[in-house]
Amino acid sequence: MKKSILTVAVVFLSILTFGSTNNFEKLMKQNLETVRANSENTDFQKLGEDFAKIAKHNKTRFEPLYYSAYCYIISSWQVTEADEKTAILAKVKQQIDKAIVLSPNNDELLVLDAFYYQAMIMTNPQKFGQSYSAKANELLKKAQSVNIANPRAEFLLAQNIYYRPAQCGGGKKVALPLFEKAAKLFNQQNTNDYLLPVWGKKTNKEMIKQCKK
Numbered sequence: 001m002k003k004s005i006l007t008v009a010v011v012f013l014s015i016l017t018f019g020s021t022n023n024f025e026k027l028m029k030q031n032l033e034t035v036r037a038n039s040e041n042t043d044f045q046k047l048g049e050d051f052a053k054i055a056k057h058n059k060t061r062f063e064p065l066y067y068s069a070y071c072y073i074i075s076s077w078q079v080t081e082a083d084e085k086t087a088i089l090a091k092v093k094q095q096i097d098k099a100i101v102l103s104p105n106n107d108e109l110l111v112l113d114a115f116y117y118q119a120m121i122m123t124n125p126q127k128f129g130q131s132y133s134a135k136a137n138e139l140l141k142k143a144q145s146v147n148i149a150n151p152r153a154e155f156l157l158a159q160n161i162y163y164r165p166a167q168c169g170g171g172k173k174v175a176l177p178l179f180e181k182a183a184k185l186f187n188q189q190n191t192n193d194y195l196l197p198v199w200g201k202k203t204n205k206e207m208i209k210q211c212k213k
Contacts, residue, residue, distance in 0.1 A: 044075035062102040069095035110143035111152045151185035155204045176211040
């Protein structure tokens, strides 16, 4: 009986911790500070799980699902085995699909879905390179049709072109103007709402440097 009461108390405390508006904001801000600090020791796998827990107790909010998926994508870069990458990225797709149900036609979710397909290419470039690059490109164009000023859409499109062979219309020279356009869009993005994505600006800047070498 005591064990049952204790179990109920733990569940109730968990709901209070993750479910209230104040705690939602507190937990999201704490986790996002860690994500955006992006230190060498950042455990993105754990962050993905932490955002997933927040999502579980805030079923009407798409944002924790978004950041759970984003963190899982980053964590997939921290492992080398293709099977392990694939397993992590399967969680990404689940979170994105759930988020899209809550916020359909959301340009940031379309961009994140494209980012997922770009990450999936790394599990088997020969098998997925062409088809998943095309899928990512399609999603990014759709995101731009929703919001032409989305800097992450322009940035990931530029990356698609950068890594495309020159004989197929890709390469540094073609990608550079797109990275430069993305840089302008990053400078104009809204950073007042802490829940809005801000990732990509630093990498975009590095890609401009690479293109100019």
